Structure formats: structure tokens, C-alpha cells
Amino acid sequence: MSVAKGDLYKMIDKLSDADTTSAFDYLQYLVTRSIQPENGTWAQLAKLPPDNEPLNNEERRQFAAPDDYISIKQAEDEYDI
Secondary structure (H helix, E strand, C coil): CCCCHHHHHHHHHCCCHHHHHHHHHHHHHHHHHHHCCCCCHHHHHHCCCCCCCCCCHHHHHHHHCCCCCCCHHHHHHHHCC
16 A cells, blocks of 8 residues: 655644654654664564563553653653663
8 A cells, every 4th residue: 555755744743842852753663664774773683583571560560550652752761771
């Protein structure tokens, strides 16, 4: 299915300010993936064996937390990446 870029621009113009950040992060991921399909983080993660270890207390706490979205920039700032 082909989508005209103009239709994407119209959709982006309708986004709220909070959702604009999420859209930017996802588009940035798509662009990076198309430039470096085999060298990207997602390709490396796909090659790892499945993780069958049970969740620890911190992971259970994170899953139980509200599912608020944070941007990549917020995560980088929070974890000094």
C-alpha cells in the first residue's frame, strides 16, 4: 500500500503537542532503520536468544506502573545516556 507523503503531513499537522514528540521519535526510528538495516539496534536485538528468566521485583514494578510514554530525549536525560 502506497501512502502519499502529503497525507502524512496532514496527519502530523493534526497531532497534539504531546503526540508530536512520539511521532518524531517513531519517524526517527524508521529513518535510521532504513539507512542502517543490518547495523541498527533492532537488528542486533532480533539476533539475541529469547529471555526466559522470570521478572524481578523492579521489572514487575515497572509493568505495574502507569503506561505513560516518555520520549527518547527524556530517557536519555533521565539515564545520562
